[in-house]
Amino acid sequence: MQQGTWGHLKNQADFEITRLTYMGAGLAGLGLFGAGDLASSIFRDQGVLRFAFLACAFLTAACLALAWESSQRIRAEVVRDHSHELDASRGAKELPEKIRLYRRRATFLLVATAALFLAAAGLAEWW
Template sequence: MVPTVQTWAWLKRRAHYQLTRLAYMAGGLAGLGLFGAGDLGNKIFTGLPWLRALFILGAMGAAVPLGLAWEKCLRAEAKIDRDHGHELAASRGSEDLPRIIRTCVRAAIVLIVLTAALLVMAAFWSAIQNGHSAG
């Protein structure tokens, strides 16, 4: 298969779309981290240091695949620009972004969801403990 100009334009748009998606995910992770580290998070995690540790671990763990996917997207986009696509098609033999990008994005989504679940769990746990201590 001979690569066409449309193929490389499509790949470039796809890499740009992934970068935009990663930026939104990173923003969501940052918001989640700020929420968990703010005043409300301090009240929620009172008496639950192990849950706070899991929350921090989840947030930091989600940042790693996001950063890796971001870097791979930038490299893929730069390679398309640099090589005008011809060398990319010959070396990879397909018309898709590297698999590592999809894998990292999926891992980041799972870790962000788990981190948010930990925050919700801590909020309920704190509410239950405060309810029992008040009565």
């Protein structure tokens, strides 16, 4: 698709939805590890580390949800209102910056959540 067309905007939204879905699956897997036995002793003993892990996980989920919902809304609007002119460039635009901002925040928070989990797992070995 040519950049600036409605079809290109739909493809961008589809790509963001796919990317966010994979990030959400990674967060779910990380949450399962966090709830498992690997770091449970350190999370039980260190309330601050447990709180930081859970806060990062919830904030990541919130950012992913906001970006995913916005991408879904844009995709639905393009399909509903402009399906007959997917190659037309009249009025088409790029994805809103807020979607990319939420995705960047979710990426940072997902890495922070993983780092906290790895720190907890490492401390559990030494504790």
